[in-house]
Amino acid sequence: MTYWLILFLAALCLLAALIPVFPISHGLVRIFDFPRTQLLSLTLAVAVATLLLLPLSGAALPFAMLLSAMVIQLVHIARFTPAWPRSVKTFGGDPSDAQTLKLLVSNVKQSNRDYDRLIREIRNYDPDLALFMEVDNDWLDALRTVESQFIDSLECPLDNSYGMALFSKIKLQEKSVRFLLNERIPSFDCSIALLDDKNCRLITVHPEPPVPTDDTIGRDAEISLVGLEVRDSENPIIVTGDLNDVAWSRTTRRFLRLSGLLDPREGRGQFNSFDARWFFLRWPLDHIFHSSHFQMVRMKRLAFVGSDHFPMFYELALVRRNADPDACGEDATLDDIEEARDLIHTEKKRDRKPIGEDWEDG
Secondary structure, rough: OOOHHHHHHHHHHHHHHHHHOOOOOEEHHHHHOOOOHHHHHHHHHHHHHHHOOOOOHHHHHHHHHHHHHHHHHHHHHHHOOOOOOOOOEEOOOOOHOOOOEEEEEEEEOOOOOOOHHHHHHHHHHHOOOOEEOOOOOHHHHHHEEEEHHHEEOOOOOOOOHHOEEEOOOEEEEEEEEEEEEEEEEEEEEEEEEHHHOOOEEEEEEEOHHHHHHHHHHHHHHHHHHHHHHHOOOOOEEEEEEOOOOOOHHHHHHHHHHHHEEOOOOOOOOOOOOOOOOOOOOOOOOOEEEEOOEEEEEEEEOOOOOOOOOOOEEEEEOOOOOOHHHHHOOOOOOOHHHHHHHHHHHHHOOOOOOOOOOOOOOO
């Protein structure tokens, strides 16, 4: 009986590791991307139980399955540990002598009304740019109390959990609110003037979350569209927001290849921003990706603010006028580009309400 139970658990662990490997854009598949760290811990626990409870002759098959599952999980998450080389170097100079950008990014959770906690973090960290997602009119009114810290803004409050607001200490240029693939899901696109008249393009996104009852084409297509848009750009670029996707997923890795941008978490850690309420169910959903013009000064997960997301704080230093070709990651393949275009084409033909639009009602 013990053998069959352990064999069953080993098979489940291996299946959970393999499911998201398949290129299927559906929540039932893609949700297995998220808990890879938790599944690795579970797999390790079952492996220990296998060695303790079964004789060596009976442990061979389940242990081989468990070992395979652990390898698959590690292949995905190892780059987000300190053991991995950093794709973004840490800035070694004095930030006060350099052109730096401080960004605070927070999914406020629309139904959360604990405004003061987030306002306290904004005042403590004094960002140059503050991005807020799931902002409705009540949230925007509350954030007016810190608006005096900034000189410009871009605002699109909505009551469907996709509202967005950006406050800036730097004049925003060419700013626009865009609805890339769904008329109810905004994203921002603007430019920020840096030293020597160099402009940094800033794109903020908050695509749909994956759910077991629907496909993820909308999310995957929006992320891919941004990747194709910024591809081959020579100017500094920052893409940030709640992508509703983890850093090691098929979709995000394809985005990095398409865009040529870098993920500063590689070699530093996961910086899990969701779920702020449950310590055992956390993964990195809030991201920043940037071009090789920048190095990382600091990156920090901030305190609990009543939302299901922790705010994230980033400070980047502009160190190059031109992109560093040696710092770029993997280049996109023809398959990457074709998959991205197919996703975008499919989503453009659909007319539908966003996933989770009514989750925050009441």
